[in-house]
Amino acid sequence: xxxxxxxxxxxxxxxxxxxxxxxxxxxxxxxxxxxxxxxxxxxxxxxxxxxxxxxxxxxxxxxxxxxxxxxxxxxxxxxxxxxxxxxxxxxxxxxxx
Numbered sequence: 001x002x003x004x005x006x007x008x009x010x011x012x013x014x015x016x017x018x019x020x021x022x023x024x025x026x027x028x029x030x031x032x033x034x035x036x037x038x039x040x041x042x043x044x045x046x047x048x049x050x051x052x053x054x055x056x057x058x059x060x061x062x063x064x065x066x067x068x069x070x071x072x073x074x075x076x077x078x079x080x081x082x083x084x085x086x087x088x089x090x091x092x093x094x095x096x097x
Contacts, residue, residue: 004072006065010083015039015056022054022061026082043079050075 012018016039023034023041034041039056050067052075061083067075 002068003066004069006067006072006076008063008065008076008080010061010063011059012061013059015058015061019054019056019061022082025085026079029078045075045078046071052079 016036019039019041020034020036023032023043026032026043026045029045031044032041041054043050043052043054045052049071050065052063052065054064055062063079063083065072065075065079
């Protein structure tokens with residue numbers, strides 16, 4: 001299978017906290033694994049059509065997606081929307097503090 005790799009870095013100072021929530025949210029549509037002790041996780045989407053790894057650093061969330069070229073836009077969108085939604089929710093929560 002011909003695959004491409006897409007990498008995205010999302011700046012946030014709450015990456016470790018957010019990755020766990022992201023894994024939980026995406027587990028409704030994919031097989032997820034999250035290791036809080038290492039700050040790493042994986043997503044298996046579309047019955048193996050896409051594989052993503054994510055890492056939390058002190059400054060960012062880093063996603064690495066591997067999939068067929070024809071599927072890249074779809075799975076980039078799935079992850080991107082989940083991240084965007086989560087960051088917006090976090091901003092709303094911070095405003096309430």
